[in-house]
Amino acid sequence: xxxxxxxxxxxxxxxxxxxxxxxxxxxxxxxxxxxxxxxxxxxxxxxxxxxxxxxxxxxxxxxxxxxxxxxxxxxxxxxxxxxxxxxxxxxxxxxxxxxxxxxxxxxxxxxxxxxxxxxxxxxxxxxxxxxxxxxxxxxxxxxxxxxxxxxxxxxxxxxxxxxxxxxxxxxxxxxxxxxxxxxxxxxxxxxxxxxxxxxxxxxxxxxxxxxxxxxxxxxxxxxxxxxxxxxxxxxxxxxxxxxxxxxxxxxxxxxxxxxxxxxxxxxxxxxxxxxxxxxxxxxxxxxxxxxxxxxxxxxxxxxxxxxxxxxxxxxxxxxxxxxxxxxxxxxxxxxxxxxxxxxxxxxxxxxxxxxxxxxxxxxxxxxxxxxxxxxxxxxxxxxxxxxxxxxxxxxxxxxxxxxxxxxxxxxxxxxxxxxxxxxxx
Amino acid sequence: xxxxxxxxxxxxxxxxxxxxxxxxxxxxxxxxxxxxxxxxxxxxxxxxxxxxxxxxxxxxxxxxxxxxxxxxxxxxxxxxxxxxxxxxxxxxxxxxxxxxxxxxxxxxxxxxxxxxxxxxxxxxxxxxxxxxxxxxxxxxxxxxxxxxxxxxxxxxxxxxxxxxxxxxxxxxxxxxxxxxxxxxxxxxxxxxxxxxxxxxxxxxxxxx
Numbered sequence: 001x002x003x004x005x006x007x008x009x010x011x012x013x014x015x016x017x018x019x020x021x022x023x024x025x026x027x028x029x030x031x032x033x034x035x036x037x038x039x040x041x042x043x044x045x046x047x048x049x050x051x052x053x054x055x056x057x058x059x060x061x062x063x064x065x066x067x068x069x070x071x072x073x074x075x076x077x078x079x080x081x082x083x084x085x086x087x088x089x090x091x092x093x094x095x096x097x098x099x100x101x102x103x104x105x106x107x108x109x110x111x112x113x114x115x116x117x118x119x120x121x122x123x124x125x126x127x128x129x130x131x132x133x134x135x136x137x138x139x140x141x142x143x144x145x146x147x148x149x150x151x152x153x154x155x156x157x158x159x160x161x162x163x164x165x166x167x168x169x170x171x172x173x174x175x176x177x178x179x180x181x182x183x184x185x186x187x188x189x190x191x192x193x194x195x196x197x198x199x200x201x202x203x204x205x206x207x208x209x210x211x212x213x214x215x216x217x218x219x220x221x222x223x224x225x226x227x228x229x230x231x232x233x234x235x236x237x238x239x240x241x242x243x244x245x246x247x248x249x250x251x252x253x254x255x256x257x258x259x260x261x262x263x264x265x266x267x268x269x270x271x272x273x274x275x276x277x278x279x280x281x282x283x284x285x286x287x288x289x290x291x292x293x294x295x296x297x298x299x300x301x302x303x304x305x306x307x308x309x310x311x312x313x314x315x316x317x318x319x320x321x322x323x324x325x326x327x328x329x330x331x332x333x334x335x336x337x338x339x340x341x342x343x344x345x346x347x348x349x350x351x352x353x354x355x356x357x358x359x360x361x362x363x364x365x366x367x368x369x370x371x372x373x374x375x376x377x378x379x380x381x382x383x384x385x386x387x388x389x390x391x392x393x394x395x396x397x398x399x400x401x402x403x404x405x406x407x408x409x410x411x412x413x414x415x416x417x418x419x420x421x422x423x424x425x
Numbered sequence: 426x427x428x429x430x431x432x433x434x435x436x437x438x439x440x441x442x443x444x445x446x447x448x449x450x451x452x453x454x455x456x457x458x459x460x461x462x463x464x465x466x467x468x469x470x471x472x473x474x475x476x477x478x479x480x481x482x483x484x485x486x487x488x489x490x491x492x493x494x495x496x497x498x499x500x501x502x503x504x505x506x507x508x509x510x511x512x513x514x515x516x517x518x519x520x521x522x523x524x525x526x527x528x529x530x531x532x533x534x535x536x537x538x539x540x541x542x543x544x545x546x547x548x549x550x551x552x553x554x555x556x557x558x559x560x561x562x563x564x565x566x567x568x569x570x571x572x573x574x575x576x577x578x579x580x581x582x583x584x585x586x587x588x589x590x591x592x593x594x595x596x597x598x599x600x601x602x603x604x605x606x607x608x609x610x611x612x613x614x615x616x617x618x619x620x621x622x623x624x625x626x627x628x629x630x631x632x633x
Contacts, residue, residue: 223578234582235580235582236582236614237614237616242481242482242616242617243538244483244525244526244527244539244540244570245538245570245572245580246540246568246570246580246581246582246584246614247570247580247582248580251578251580252572252578252580253575253576256572256575256576259529259536260536260538260572
């Protein structure tokens with residue numbers, strides 16, 4: 001009898017002890033009306049007309065009372081894809097959709113995701129001709145009565161969406177100039193079950209969809225000195241697929257990593273050059289924080305890439321800042337060893353005084369230091385901007401935005417920073 | 426597909442549900458004769474060798490030409506157990522396991538990878554019958570990558586790991602025996618487990 005009881009208990013444990021989490025993006029390409037629609041071909045001002053703070057009238061139990069609506073784009077060679085994002089104040093939720101026109105309506109097809117869990121589903125939204133699509137399509141950039149209503153349905157997982165969603169335009173997005181929403185690890189972390197890998201080129205392309213205006217990327221060096229995007233000190237299963245290659249990144253050459261190692265969603269480990277190329281030519285991101293994880297490594301190669309891509313950005317007429325991260329004293333010494341360090345844009349984490357001492361235009365305090373407005377004021381007096389990192393708790397994001405005087409917040413959840421920033425009045 | 430944890434629990438299940446008697450007083454039983462004899466303490470060495478197979482898929486995705494995987498590899502176990510005068514025993518285990526190897530299929534882009542491990546385990550063991558013993562180990566695996574592609578790389582990584590084994594030992598003298606063992610081994614940084622079959626030599630090194 002005792003043996004059977006043990007067997008029963010162990011079977012219960014065996015069937016309950018492991019749960020694997022995933023949040024796969026649902027396949028949302030089965031909306032016939034959307035598929036037969038025509039591309040938007042809008043001007044930038046037409047896209048901007050739709051942006052704003054909206055009041056939710058259906059779906060607020062999941063997405064909150066208000067949302068911020070924003071468009072972004074990625075440029076993939078000859079094609080540019082625009083994404084319609086809705087940043088929600090509840091459950092760190094967001095929508096990401098693509099747009100088309102159909103019978104005078106604007107159709108927005110995509111998915112939604114709650115970042116504080118794994119819930120996701122298909123979203124099919126519409127701006128009807130009489131509810132804003134008419135004047136948006138006609139190109140009225142500043143209509144006197146901007147009465148836009150977005151209606152539609154959302155579902156759970158791969159199921160056809162049936163739950164109602166609607167929201168109505170309330171006011172423009174808040175814009176304090178300058179303020180930067182920075183996304184950590186190229187846009188987001190692997191632990192948040194995003195559809196692309198952290199510190200990948202694919203993630204850089206998604207950053208703006210999720211609210212980021214700039215990125216922090218983590219940099220390590222291969223055995224042959226190639227700077228690559230990789231966070232941890234070792235090749236491991238948190239960041240890469242099972243390849244048999246383990247141990248320190250610097251044990252392997254770039255050719256070896258490129259041939260054998262893939263990030264968890266199958267991407268190659270990108271070089272910093274590939275990442276900067278993607279940022280410059282494929283996104284509208286305006287800030288790149290090169291966070292050097294090997295703090296005692298010479299920064300000559302990073303500085304060369306920084307100069308190269310700042311020059312390319314200037315030639316392309318793009319506003320793009322690329323800054324060398326200086327987290328600790330050894331990194332500062334390596335920075336000062338650069339022959340042209342006085343001209344190298346940088347972001348110093350050590351202190352305001354240290355930032356001023358090395359002519360850094362940016363100071364980056366850790367959020368656990370608190371809302372250090374006195375230090376922020378001191379930095380501003382020196383002409384130094386203050387970037388606080390890394391805030392992921394929605395209430396803290398709200399508090400730091402409301403009470404702090406920072407110039408930027410770095411977060412793993414740029415959508416929640418975007419929401420709290422844009423809905424300010 | 427069973428997860429590693431499920432397999433570990435099912436293994437424990439078999440152990441716990443096994444017959445509760447051990448025939449300890451058999452004079453020919455060289456390994457388990459301490460049980461139920463007060464004051465008998467042994468140190469027993471288990472040394473074994475055999476084949477290990479890593480059952481799960483291997484290699485990165487996105488490789489256009491694919492890979493050739495070798496799944497059967499040599500393995501060896503060295504285990505030192507303290508057998509007190511009760512059923513639960515304690516000891517340490519090490520050895521060597523080649524986990525898996527693969528090579529790129531592309532003839533123009535030759536390269537191969539071999540992943541091996543040295544287990545560093547604390548083992549618990551119990552005699553479930555006169556000849557059959559079960560083992561459970563927890564500790565670490567010192568994983569070593571041997572990469573041969575545009576140069577050779579030897580790279581180490583310390584991973585948390587587990588093992589579980591069941592063996593049958595037949596005494597051949599009062600102090601030695603031979604046996605067979607099936608072992609399940611899981612280094613967390615290899616994500617999936619492997620199993621091995623080994624021939625054992627058992628030696629009661631010390632008695633007091």
